[in-house]
Amino acid sequence: MREDWAVTATVDISPREGEVLELVGAHFSNAEIAARLSISVRTVESHVSSLLRKLEVPDRRALAHRAPEPTSTGTAAPVAPALPAALTSYVGRSGEQAALIELITTRREVTAVGPGGVGKTRLALAVAAEAAGNHFDAVWYVDLVPVTDPEMIATAIAATLGLGEQPGRDITESVIAALADRHALLVLDNCEQVLDGVALVVERLLATCPQLTVLATSRAQLMVPFEHVYQVPPLSLPVDGESDAVALFLERAAAVGSTLDPAAREQIAVICERLDGMALAIELAAARYRTLGLDGITAALSHPLRMLTGGFRANERHRSVRAALDWSHALLDPADQALLRRISVFVAPFTAFAAAQVAESDEFLVADGLARLAEQSLLVVTASPRGTAYRALETIRQYGTEQLATADELGAVRDRHLRWCLEQAAGLTADRPDWRAGFDAVADDLRSALAWAAQEPEQRANAYRLAQRLAELTFTRTLIGESQLRYEQAASYAEDPGATAAELRNAAAVAACRMRGDDLYRLYRAAAEADLRAGSTEGAARDLATIAITSYRFAGRFVRRLPVEETDALIAQARELAGQDQAAQVMVAVAEAGQALNAAIITAEGHPGNAVADTITRAERAVESAHSAGDPLAESIALDVLTGAQSWAGDTFAAAATTQRRITLLSSTPVTPAATHELIEALGEAAEASLGTGDLHAARQWAAQLAEHPLLAEVGHRATSWLLVADAFAGNVDQVLSGSVRFLDAWRRAGSPARASLGPAVAAVAMVHGLRGDEDARREWLEILEQLDTPPEEAFGYGAVFDTMLLLHHGRLPEALERIARPPSEIWKWVTWIWHHWYVALRAEAAVLAGHPDALARVTEARTIVAGNPLAAAQVARAAALLDGDPDAVRATAAIFDSLGCHYQSERTLILAAGNHTQHGS
CATH class of the missing domain: 3.40.50.300 (P-loop containing nucleotide triphosphate hydrolases)
Incomplete structure (x- = not known):
């Protein structure tokens, strides 16, 4: 445990608050903490508010400094209750x-x-x-x-x-x-x-x-x-010898080891009047008491303050603080004066090592000088996990900046600060365990240095480098809105149009992660224009083709949806500009495959025809071309189009194989905004497709990876959606209940979006509550389901599947038969493609349990349809065994369900088999 956090007294912090404090210290957001502890964000907020009060700190940054290091057992060590050294006692007012x-x-x-x-x-x-x-x-x-x-x-x-x-x-x-x-x-x-x-x-x-x-x-x-x-008035001045101003002087003088005789109050009162009751000026004067005494302070202040005549009283108060600063500054030796003005470029707390680099001096001498400045109340000292840090109050920092300009050092010191920022930014890598805290500690200085460099023509190259690096860092820190801004800034500082286009493409990829299609359109358009200025027609072709394919893949993310005519025109223009460039031709081919799929869906009007075969062929060629070109991101996009065509055709197994192929590809691709966006989308599709093929282990693997992705921490409803479905099928009740807390909390914080894609998760949670017999909770989730957009798959896909599972669980066989009465051939596979096997297996089981005259026919049909799906096949095999009256064959399927991770169906099998195993199954 760090000595800085040695415990001299204890604070009544609960074990849960200790866990929250530790994660605040690791610089996690409330949503990230909630996900790790399986509690709601609102509960985390309550714990943080309680910790702020108990530890008597003003804000989250100070709270992070009070966080302990984990002990060897992984639990938080006790926390000392003292305020950070930066906060002196509060006097009067x-x-x-x-x-x-x-x-x-x-x-x-x-x-x-x-x-x-x-x-x-x-x-x-x-x-x-x-x-x-x-x-x-x-x-x-x-x-x-x-x-x-x-x-x-x-x-x-x-x-x-x-x-x-x-x-x-x-x-x-x-x-x-x-x-x-x-x-x-x-x-x-x-x-x-x-x-x-x-x-x-x-x-x-x-x-x-x-x-x-x-x-x-x-x-x-x-x-x-x-x-x-x-x-805000100045501190009260003496009335009958008492005042807040005098009390502050006495308090601060005592803090530097000087106890004043009560008889000195009158002289102190005169000093405070000359300082107009200004708190900062009084603190600066009191800090000098030990070396100057009251007579020395009075003499030093008399001359400059006599000059303060005329003007508004507020202006005089400004001048009284300025006079106190001038006086305090004049008492410093030249080396400390230089140090004070040079460290004024830091906007966040800084270390002695950082100050030495910017002040261009020896670290030992700088540390000694910083200590002297702190003794004179010109700097505030705080202990932090990264060591002793210093900070100048804003008024003093502004004064120091003025002194820099007066000494004609502003440009040189700002330049050294900028170079220090570039070094810090270069050294921050995500493989460092403390990189979050490291970034947060210097982020404000990076932003300040960038703002200065952007205004200096000779610093344009450095401004570009810093903006580019800050864009990368903020993306990794999941500050994706700022990341897009910084990439756009980098584009504006780039020296040549080619670099401008590259940064605009990065900004567009971040916009895609932010689900902002209109920004993506604007940025890729601008990138294409920059490419044309650079003479890169092939680059412009890639940009335009990307707009077109994105408009097909993520149409719902555009406020202004692109008309088909516009996307067709983009592809035509891209084809013309691509020429013989292989990379450009690949993106055009991918866009054309997406164009074909979109056209096939529109013209088919719900009935797949010959167009699907042509679409799959186009997509497969696009995948091959991208692979040959060595372009993994283009290959990922092409694989996504192929997955869409395969699922549209109802080829569940091919779609699942394609999604897993896509994840394998992306797993070895360098992490960039574009690759991150592709991976997030691929994980969701892989989880979905694995559910369709009955591979619960893979579905949970991909869904868990999605739920843990840092970019989705704040959107737990999107992150946990497929994991809830997989756990519901598996019968992992505890995981569903804890995951649904995160889902519902995030969904409400997001404004309760009516997204149809959330329907399966909501219906799955409702079913689990129904299995548990908690009808109140089930009704709550069904009400949420009604608030979402309800596509046909709610009726004939996941809705039918989850409703039927619940009805069968409760033995309501006629209702189950009615809910799943439509023959599979009448339900278009595009609507139900991942639910298709579940639907036919449940339909066969319901018919057998209800003694339906077509039970044998339904079992026979189901065997053919679900071939290759181990879970659905086990369910059909169980139905066939029940139909044959073979309890041993029924019980044999329990082991199959267990091996496939579907424990609910395993236990249900024991009940259906009857006999000695019924009680255990129940």
Whole structure:
């Protein structure tokens, strides 16, 4: 265990809170924590709120610093209750605190306005701490100091809330969904540098989250609806010798080891008056007491502060802080002055090693200088898992930046900071166990360095490199909205059109992962134009063909669905531009195969004809061409088209084989946004196809891999869908019950989308509750099913299968016969292709159990149809044995079911066989 976390006292943290704290320390989102612990996201939020209160820390980042390392047993070690060293004691302000508490309980938005150094942040934190205990069921604090891009406000809020991005919605929508029904307080601190971005986000939040209250601190008001401005006054000045200002001075002087004589209060009061009661100025003065004494402080302050005459009082207060900073800065030796201004480029906490690189000095000398700056209250020191870190308050950081400009060092130091950021970004790899924490620690500095480099023409090449690397890192960190933005930025900084096109294609692939078809269309169009500028007609051909094939594969992801005429025109243009280039010709061939499949489906109108054979042939040729060209991603797309054609034809086994071939291909493909998108889609199709062939082991394997994919952590309904179906068939009741918690929680957080693809999972969970006899839970899930789009497969595919399994379980044989009465030949295989074997096997079993006159005919027909499907074949064999009155043959199928992972049917077999095994089966 780290010495920094040595326990001197204990805090009452439950075992579950300990698990949550450990995962917060590992920088997992709430959804990722919920998935790992099999609890709801809302439960994780409750534990995090409780931990913030118990450990007395302001935000999630500070909470992560308080997280212990795992012990050898894998459980969390005890946690020390002390506040981080960065948080000094809070002094005075009882009147202001009470006023703000009253305002936030009656107003939707309160902005605490005041000059830098007046104490807005400390006041807001004190108000938030009190509100958390008495007024709101959730309080979140967001420090916006590190945020330099107005577009990143929602991302900063999401990080505090523990949210990741949900594919299909932007991060602001995810924040809105999380706060929509919460009686919560959101504290946004230091808004002034990104005021416009804050105003836009706050206005949306206030309009859509009726129980949300926002407390903002800023040097200027936000100008948003519902805003009430509270002017933060300076600390109270002496009245009868008592004041908050004097109390703060005494407290901070004592903190540096100096106890003052009570008789000195009058002299302290004079100092505080000269500093206009400004908290930061008083702290800087008190930090010098040990070396200067009260007389020295008074003498030093007298001259510069006498200059403060005229103007608005608020401006004078600005000048009083500036004067205190000037005075404190003047007392530093030249080396410490240089160090203070050079470390001002860091927007996040930094180490002595990082400061040494940027300051271009020896690490030992820098560490010594940082300690002296901290002693003078010019830096805040915090202990973290990555070692001792330093941070300058925003007012001091801005002062240091001004000093850099005055010393004509701004460009040189910014350049060194940029190079340090490039080194940090290059060293962050996902194979490092602490890479998440490593990225989060430097991410704000990477963004700040990129924002500066983008404005400097001579840094264009470095801006390109950093944007490209930041795009890769944020994608791996599943910040996919930012990843797309950074790839687009990299494209704009690239020196040649070819590189521009490459980055635009990467951005388009991320847009595909985000399920944003319109962005994908825009970006591939732009990539094609860049390719043409670079003289690469073959590149443009690939881009245009990709748009066309994507419009066929993922039509539902486009807000503006592409008309058939437009996709046909894209393919024609791509064919013309491809020329003799093999890679371009491959993508054109894949697009043409998709075009043929789409046309065949439209013209067939539900009845497969000769067009299917031609479509399969085209798709197979496209697969061969892509394989010959050595293009795994094109081959994956071609295999997907082939799977679609095979499943459309009702060839379940061929479709399953193709999906597994696709996963094998992608497993050895380098991880990129495009490969990740292909893999996610392939896993879902492989799980689906394996269910259709009765391979439950493979179905669970692919479905579990999908459920664990980090890109789907925030969309558990999509991630767990096929795993729920596989577990329902297997009879894994505990897994279904725990998985359904994640599914339902994520589905509701996503806004309860009416996606037809979720129907099988919902129906499967409803069936399991029915098997357990929990009719209330079953009705709840059937109500959810009614909210989804219900295609024909709900009636004749999974709906018929799960309903019949439940009816047979309860012995309601006439109803089971009625539910599954339609002959298989009357049901189009495109609708029921993965359910087809289950349907005919259940239909045969129902006929046998009900004594239907056609039972033998149905069993005979079923044997032929399900040949090759081990599970369905076992079910038909059991039905035949029951029909023959052969209990030994019936019992023999139990072992088959067990070997196939279908334990429910194994136990059901023992009941159907009757005799001594019935009780065990029950």
